[in-house]
Amino acid sequence: MNGEAPYPPMKTYSIATIPGDGIGKEVIPAGQRVLQTLADASERFRLVFEDFGWGGDHYRQHGLMMPADGLDQLRSKDAILFGSAGDPHIPDHITLWGLRLKICQGFDQYANVRPTRILPGIDAPLKRCTPADLDWVIVRENSEGEYAGVGGRVHQGLPLEAATDVSVMTRTGVERIMRYAFRLAQSRPRKRLTVVTKSNAQRHAMVMWDEIAAQVATEFPDVHWDKELVDAATARMVNRPASLDTLVATNLHADILSDLAAALAGSLGIAPTGNIDPERRFPSMFEPIHGSAFDIMGLGLANPVGTFWSCVMLLEHLGEADAAQTLMQAIEHTTADTRLHTRDLGGTATTAEVTDAVCARVRAMAPARSPKPVPH
Ligand code: NAD
Ligand code: MN
Numbered sequence: 001m002n003g004e005a006p007y008p009p010m011k012t013y014s015i016a017t018i019p020g021d022g023i024g025k026e027v028i029p030a031g032q033r034v035l036q037t038l039a040d041a042s043e044r045f046r047l048v049f050e051d052f053g054w055g056g057d058h059y060r061q062h063g064l065m066m067p068a069d070g071l072d073q074l075r076s077k078d079a080i081l082f083g084s085a086g087d088p089h090i091p092d093h094i095t096l097w098g099l100r101l102k103i104c105q106g107f108d109q110y111a112n113v114r115p116t117r118i119l120p121g122i123d124a125p126l127k128r129c130t131p132a133d134l135d136w137v138i139v140r141e142n143s144e145g146e147y148a149g150v151g152g153r154v155h156q157g158l159p160l161e162a163a164t165d166v167s168v169m170t171r172t173g174v175e176r177i178m179r180y181a182f183r184l185a186q187s188r189p190r191k192r193l194t195v196v197t198k199s200n201a202q203r204h205a206m207v208m209w210d211e212i213a214a215q216v217a218t219e220f221p222d223v224h225w226d227k228e229l230v231d232a233a234t235a236r237m238v239n240r241p242a243s244l245d246t247l248v249a250t251n252l253h254a255d256i257l258s259d260l261a262a263a264l265a266g267s268l269g270i271a272p273t274g275n276i277d278p279e280r281r282f283p284s285m286f287e288p289i290h291g292s293a294f295d296i297m298g299l300g301l302a303n304p305v306g307t308f309w310s311c312v313m314l315l316e317h318l319g320e321a322d323a324a325q326t327l328m329q330a331i332e333h334t335t336a337d338t339r340l341h342t343r344d345l346g347g348t349a350t351t352a353e354v355t356d357a358v359c360a361r362v363r364a365m366a367p368a369r370s371p372k373p374v375p376h
Helices: 024-040 056-062 070-074 092-106 171-187 205-217 230-239 251-264 305-318 321-335 351-365
Strands: 011-020 045-051 079-084 111-117 135-141 145-154 162-168 192-197 224-229 246-249 272-276 284-288
Touching (some): 011 024, 024 045, 024 079, 024 305, 024 321, 024 351, 056 092, 079 092, 079 305, 092 145, 092 284, 111 171, 111 251, 111 305, 135 171, 135 251, 171 205, 192 251, 205 224, 230 251, 246 251, 272 305, 305 321, 321 351
Parallel strands (some): 011 045, 079 284, 135 246, 192 246
Antiparallel strands (some): 111 135, 145 162
8 A cells, every 4th residue: 555554553541540539539530631632632542431439438438448349440451540549537547558559569560650850831949950950760669668568556555555667678579679770770861870778777678679789780781870878869859960860769768759859840749650560460550649638629729730741651651652742742831831830839720721721732732633544
């Protein structure tokens, strides 16, 4: 046929949406609208969404954040878009362990990936930092370590009450996250990895962490890597942001560092994350890093950009690089216009206005659909 590329078959991806609690119920429908707009403009793929009303309301009705067979309901999906878990009337450890961590651990999403950049139009707090100085990806170990859930509590309420949260690290767990981080660093232009540690004070597991980092490093001779203690890493993020590119850290350390990273990039409301199963045995889950934001829930003030950027990561994971790039450009075009900033960025725009603007931009950027080839 005239030497043209064959018309590619349309792919169908099934996406689970789990808004969860608080502003999750506002930003996830916004993310779904943006994804649907991309799919409508695409000749490559369509999306089929299934919404799961799990979270605090489900807990009040059934005593569980998600049904006992919840993982089975998600297993066949191509990806999950998650809002946030956290309800003002339910203890945080119940909402977190009953939903988000159940999915992360049940699907062995051991790599939590958190890109940070200063988007156009965003006034970031570091005075001497240009947007080019801050372009990081934090890789968080997402399956064990300080959040392994190992520990206990005895003699509650008595003077001899005792409680432990034991950090558990395994050679398998550390090796696989190091390998993921080195590979990611290798794929980025600067090929630079900082291994965050605390092996001066934590002299067992973190020493093993350092040893495994050095071992895995030998597989990646083209990656420049260094080691930084976690406390020093916070200061380096503020004082020498351009010296960092890819970082790898434990579950707890990276949890804290990535909130700092989000704030340095302008707002918690912008930052995205992916909970990735690199082996693709299970669906991976994408979510804004912020929580339920009780103080603004129901007011239409939530910044949906963190969710939109998470949708970019979701599309990249599905292999839809063009759609991912279109969406990222639409997001940047929107943040560049300060009239479209939500309150967390010092503006007055609503969730709906930002969503409308991104959708309009996606439509404007979409290539005119080429006609289907006529068989002759
Ligand atoms: P939070 O992220 O909900 O809010 C912190 C501050 O940032 C608040 O002032 C909030 O208004 C603001 N903020 C957050 N996201 C925003 C957005 N998109 N647009 C505008 N402003 C935004 O953190 P928190 O207050 O520590 O936690 C509230 C609840 O959320 C808790 O129950 C917590 O356990 C839960 N939580 C869940 C997740 C998750 O599910 N991944 C993550 C963090 C917190
Ligand atoms: Mn966190």
